[in-house]
Amino acid sequence: xxxxxxxxxxxxxxxxxxxxxxxxxxxxxxxxxxxxxxxxxxxxxxxxxxxxxxxxxxxxxxxxxxxxxxxxxxxxxxxxxxxxxxxxxxxxxxxxxx
Numbered sequence: 001x002x003x004x005x006x007x008x009x010x011x012x013x014x015x016x017x018x019x020x021x022x023x024x025x026x027x028x029x030x031x032x033x034x035x036x037x038x039x040x041x042x043x044x045x046x047x048x049x050x051x052x053x054x055x056x057x058x059x060x061x062x063x064x065x066x067x068x069x070x071x072x073x074x075x076x077x078x079x080x081x082x083x084x085x086x087x088x089x090x091x092x093x094x095x096x097x098x
Contacts, residue, residue, distance in 0.1 A: 032062035
């Protein structure tokens with residue numbers, strides 16, 4: 001069964017909703033990923049700053065997502081749609097299973 005946050009496609013909304021599901025403050029989430037200030041989380045949730053792809057696994061784990069790769073793909077889809085399309089294609093899946 002899908003978690004509520006999995007109904008969203010925008011990484012910023014996913015972070016906001018999942019943080020709410022876990023009853024985490026922005027400061028608590030920031031601390032889980034090693035930031036002293038919640039400003040980073042605020043900027044992401046408001047859409048003022050893009051989700052950093054290189055930190056997406058760390059953020060997913062801090063938010064206790066059951067599949068961090070799912071979240072990485074959401075970030076990739078938003079920021080690099082052509083790369084996402086290639087990775088999500090059936091052709092890529094066949095190559096990866098060789």
